[in-house]
Amino acid sequence: MKPAPFEYHAPETIADAVGLLAQHGDDAKPLAGGQSLVPLLSLRLTRFDHLVDLNKIGALSGISRDNGHVVIGAMTRHRAVELDPSIATSVPMLAAAMPWIGHFQIRNRGTIGGSIAHADPAAELPAVAAALDAELEITSKSGVRRVAAADFFQGTFMTAIDTGELLTAARFPVWGKGSGFAFTEFARRSGDFAIAGVGVGLEATGGKITRAAIAFMGMGPVPVRATDAEKALLGVSIASLDAAAVARVAVGATDPTGDVHASAANRTKIATHLAEQALTRAASNAAANA
Ligand SMILES: Cc1cc2nc3c(=O)[nH]c(=O)nc-3n(C[C@H](O)[C@H](O)[C@H](O)COP(=O)(O)OP(=O)(O)OC[C@H]3O[C@@H](n4cnc5c(N)ncnc54)[C@H](O)[C@@H]3O)c2cc1C
Numbered sequence: 001m002k003p004a005p006f007e008y009h010a011p012e013t014i015a016d017a018v019g020l021l022a023q024h025g026d027d028a029k030p031l032a033g034g035q036s037l038v039p040l041l042s043l044r045l046t047r048f049d050h051l052v053d054l055n056k057i058g059a060l061s062g063i064s065r066d067n068g069h070v071v072i073g074a075m076t077r078h079r080a081v082e083l084d085p086s087i088a089t090s091v092p093m094l095a096a097a098m099p100w101i102g103h104f105q106i107r108n109r110g111t112i113g114g115s116i117a118h119a120d121p122a123a124e125l126p127a128v129a130a131a132l133d134a135e136l137e138i139t140s141k142s143g144v145r146r147v148a149a150a151d152f153f154q155g156t157f158m159t160a161i162d163t164g165e166l167l168t169a170a171r172f173p174v175w176g177k178g179s180g181f182a183f184t185e186f187a188r189r190s191g192d193f194a195i196a197g198v199g200v201g202l203e204a205t206g207g208k209i210t211r212a213a214i215a216f217m218g219m220g221p222v223p224v225r226a227t228d229a230e231k232a233l234l235g236v237s238i239a240s241l242d243a244a245a246v247a248r249v250a251v252g253a254t255d256p257t258g259d260v261h262a263s264a265a266n267r268t269k270i271a272t273h274l275a276e277q278a279l280t281r282a283a284s285n286a287a288a289n290a
Pocket of ligand 1: 029030031032033034035036037038054074075100101102103106109110111112113114115117118120122123124125161165166167168191192193194
């Protein structure tokens with residue numbers, strides 16, 4: 001099938017893009033890498049009278065540092081982040097998650113902003129953003145606002161981005177010395193959307209955990225932070241972490257549903273094993289970085 005007819009706009013500045021989005025309101029949709037939007041349009045699962053193509057806006061691409069954060073422009077391709085050596089050292093959980101996103105052909109086109117704005121509950125980047133307390137920078141004609149990841153993901157495919165607004169960047173905090181990260185997931189075939197996945201970050205000082213972050217994907221309508229397990233980890237010796245026990249507590253925060261890929265019970269079992277693996281790896285990485 002082909003998409004329903006639409007008017008195509010290709011602005012070259014953020015100001016022009018948000019101007020078009022404001023002018024056309026709910027009839028307009030930004031087009032980034034097109035890896036999710038174009039199939040939806042082509043299958044006529046959705047339609048918009050105006051597509052605002054972001055690909056000519058150079059200011060939306062790039063990776064920089066600002067005030068303890070790595071700032072990634074919304075139009076930065078997945079592959080650019082995956083291959084940037086500074087991401088592996090400054091935001092290791094993000095680097096660990098990138099290769100899990102689809103296939104490399106998808107990552108060549110797909111963008112950081114597109115993945116986060118799309119807010120698929122089974123996607124990797126929303127879970128990483130939630131785990132790391134990333135801030136999402138949203139721009140409209142009236143200015144720029146920053147939204148914490150905890151407030152950004154509001155439901156399946158639903159975010160805090162309002163009509164007339166554009167996601168312009170994602171800001172990922174850089175953790176300190178003694179931190180270790182892991183990201184893992186399970187899919188039936190390599191490159192498929194995962195049945196479940198988890199990102200873990202641990203920071204330790206003097207051998208004791210001082211900071212913990214655990215976020216699941218595919219285990220609810222939005223990324224799920226396991227806050228009880230995170231709190232229970234504080235003060236625990238990194239060398240004697242009982243990853244299996246923490247994983248069982250962590251998965252208690254989730255509320256998965258069943259579908260054709262897995263029942264809710266099966267998802268829970270998979271996510272528990274994944275969390276145990278990720279906790280073990282993150283603890284070992286944190287100990288190595290002490
Ligand atoms: C075969 C296949 C397998 C895939 N597997 C995975 C996977 O395993 N994990 C995964 O996470 N993804 C997967 N994807 C999706 C892929 O990662 C997409 O790139 C991503 O979901 C959307 O990014 P995009 O840049 O292509 O956005 P688009 O498809 O262009 O846009 C997606 C949505 O976000 C909106 N949007 C885009 N940019 C902005 C912005 N800056 N501000 C506001 N709204 C914006 C669009 O309007 C649209 O609603 C897969 C896709 C395919 C085709």
